[in-house]
Amino acid sequence: MPRITLVALLAAFVACRATPRALAGPPPDQLPRFTANGSLEKPVGWETWVMVGSSTGLSYTAAPPPPAGAAPGMFHNVHVQPWAYQVFLKDHAFPESTMFVLSFYEASRKSTPARAGFYEGDQLGAIEVHLKQRGIDKTGWAFFAFGDSAGTGAKLPASAPCYSCHATEAAHDNVFTQFYPPLRQRLTQASAR
Ligand code: HEC
Numbered sequence: 001m002p003r004i005t006l007v008a009l010l011a012a013f014v015a016c017r018a019t020p021r022a023l024a025g026p027p028p029d030q031l032p033r034f035t036a037n038g039s040l041e042k043p044v045g046w047e048t049w050v051m052v053g054s055s056t057g058l059s060y061t062a063a064p065p066p067p068a069g070a071a072p073g074m075f076h077n078v079h080v081q082p083w084a085y086q087v088f089l090k091d092h093a094f095p096e097s098t099m100f101v102l103s104f105y106e107a108s109r110k111s112t113p114a115r116a117g118f119y120e121g122d123q124l125g126a127i128e129v130h131l132k133q134r135g136i137d138k139t140g141w142a143f144f145a146f147g148d149s150a151g152t153g154a155k156l157p158a159s160a161p162c163y164s165c166h167a168t169e170a171a172h173d174n175v176f177t178q179f180y181p182p183l184r185q186r187l188t189q190a191s192a193r
Contacts, residue, residue: 030081031097032131039152040144046101049079053180071107075120078102092190094173098132139167141174
């Protein structure tokens with residue numbers, strides 16, 4: 001083998017080895033971490049992830065409408081890891097290890113200068129996480145619920161109603177993309193091509 005080719009090969013090998021791993025895949029701090037017994041560690045920094053949707057007063061059961069002027073019900077906010085969001089924009093599919101975080105806020109109107117309407121008040125209850133991981137459940141996703149101050153959350157059993165409602169009612173891969181404008185738009189664009 002000519003000497004020059006050998007040097008070039010060696011240089012390429014060194015360059016490959018020197019590339020930081022994080023550039024090739026998701027940043028480690030956005031990946032799920034598990035305890036020895038299979039519980040999920042509460043994601044850190046999810047408030048800084050991409051917020052894909054917010055709803056207020058969304059009820060999953062046939063509840064009577066609130067009286068005129070009353071708060072419509074809690075706000076639900078939905079966040080997803082920035083890297084999973086970017087992959088979705090490119091591939092129109094959620095990568096393995098995607099995590100959605102659902103958080104809840106009081107519908108509040110106690111502040112001036114607001115004369116009408118509601119804003120997000122105090123956070124209510126704990127977050128819930130929807131994680132995509134092959135083999136974890138027959139849907140390919142698992143739900144985790146966290147106590148108010150708990151650092152870890154147990155996987156909810158496959159018999160929990162979460163799984164069946166998401167599997168049958170959610171628009172895309174068990175996720176309620178129909179309620180999340182940027183994801184919904186991306187899927188509409190992709191199907192129009
Ligand atoms: C009857 C249907 C239904 C059931 C049951 C249900 N969900 Fe959902 N879920 C929704 C809808 C609708 C949304 C859309 C966002 C919202 O609530 O504002 C959602 C969104 C979510 C999200 C945000 C990511 C996504 O997948 O869209 C999480 C996390 C979540 N639910 C967790 C749970 C957990 C945990 C349970 C069970 C304890 C559960 N859900 C049960 C209908 C349901």
